[in-house]
Amino acid sequence: MRHLMSPLDFSVEELDRLMDIASDIEKNRDKYAHMCDGKVLATCFYEPSTRTRLSFESAMLHLGGRVLGFASADSSSAAKGESVSDTIRIISCYADICAMRHPKEGAPMVAASKSRIPVINAGDGGHQHPTQTLTDLMTIRSLKGQLGNMTIGLCGDLKFGRTVHSLINALKRYPGINFIFISPEELRIPDYIRIDVLDRNNIPYKEVIKLEDVMSELDILYMTRVQKERFFNEEDYVRLKDFYILTKEKMDMAKKDMMVLHPLPRVNEISVEVDDDPRAVYFKQVQYGMYIRMALILTLLELV
Numbered sequence: 001m002r003h004l005m006s007p008l009d010f011s012v013e014e015l016d017r018l019m020d021i022a023s024d025i026e027k028n029r030d031k032y033a034h035m036c037d038g039k040v041l042a043t044c045f046y047e048p049s050t051r052t053r054l055s056f057e058s059a060m061l062h063l064g065g066r067v068l069g070f071a072s073a074d075s076s077s078a079a080k081g082e083s084v085s086d087t088i089r090i091i092s093c094y095a096d097i098c099a100m101r102h103p104k105e106g107a108p109m110v111a112a113s114k115s116r117i118p119v120i121n122a123g124d125g126g127h128q129h130p131t132q133t134l135t136d137l138m139t140i141r142s143l144k145g146q147l148g149n150m151t152i153g154l155c156g157d158l159k160f161g162r163t164v165h166s167l168i169n170a171l172k173r174y175p176g177i178n179f180i181f182i183s184p185e186e187l188r189i190p191d192y193i194r195i196d197v198l199d200r201n202n203i204p205y206k207e208v209i210k211l212e213d214v215m216s217e218l219d220i221l222y223m224t225r226v227q228k229e230r231f232f233n234e235e236d237y238v239r240l241k242d243f244y245i246l247t248k249e250k251m252d253m254a255k256k257d258m259m260v261l262h263p264l265p266r267v268n269e270i271s272v273e274v275d276d277d278p279r280a281v282y283f284k285q286v287q288y289g290m291y292i293r294m295a296l297i298l299t300l301l302e303l304v
């Protein structure tokens with residue numbers, strides 16, 4: 001039995017296969033419509049979510065399976081003090097696979113260690129968000145035709161943004177990747193990523209504060225929201241929340257085939273006027289998220 005805690009749990013070859021399945025699902029939806037007949041997905045979300053929870057549920061429903069679960073800690077027995085370890089033992093009696101989001105780093109891993117069913121990390125604190133990374137890789141591969149030989153700018157909250165940490169870990173395995181980190185001093189990428197992931201693997205990168213200074217160099221711009229829920233004080237959040245706003249004027253500085261991704265939700269960091277630019281692909285990204293989660297469910301249930 002396999003779980004998914006980090007994008008590194010799959011080799012590059014396994015990720016390729018997962019994306020191939022997702023591409024096939026996109027083209028041949030009917031072929032997959034009953035592959036999960038009789039199977040049940042549990043979504044155990046201790047933190048708010050729109051995309052991740054609903055795309056998992058939609059994925060399972062499109063595969064012919066059924067879903068159950070809870071959308072907040074308050075609506076489960078976690079509110080009475082039940083541990084994650086006990087909860088997953090219970091969920092293992094009701095479902096065949098579980099997607100779990102939790103505010104504490106490592107909680108889905110604790111669950112996996114006690115589970116009788118595959119557990120998928122659907123985001124743990126500021127740590128990892130592997131299925132968002134699968135979505136991001138699928139989007140880049142589908143729209144750019146490749147995953148290597150690119151300059152990727154990651155902009156915004158690089159300290160608390162778990163999607164950023166997961167994506168760096170995944171992309172470092174492809175040749176010719178060059179990162180540009182764009183953040184205020186207070187929201188720089190953590191040392192454990194800079195030293196243990198980038199320096200140790202000789203991955204080229206630079207850090208800048210102004211987006212305008214690097215806009216023309218980028219093949220991909222990955223925008224992120226400042227993570228309000230991870231700040232210790234409101235004052236710092238208010239000071240930093242609108243540090244970056246991507247506008248039409250800034251898009252004019254970019255390459256004609258540059259692409260803007262965003263894991264969403266968006267707050268103010270991308271002006272809505274950018275949505276009509278064909279290089280803004282963050283809503284297409286959401287659709288790829290469902291296909292790749294369908295492929296993941298089938299893979300972890302060993303149905304493909």
Ligand code: CP
Pocket residue numbers: 048049050051052053123132263264265
């Ligand atoms: N991208 C993402 O994780 O969105 P949700 O928080 O809405 O699931």
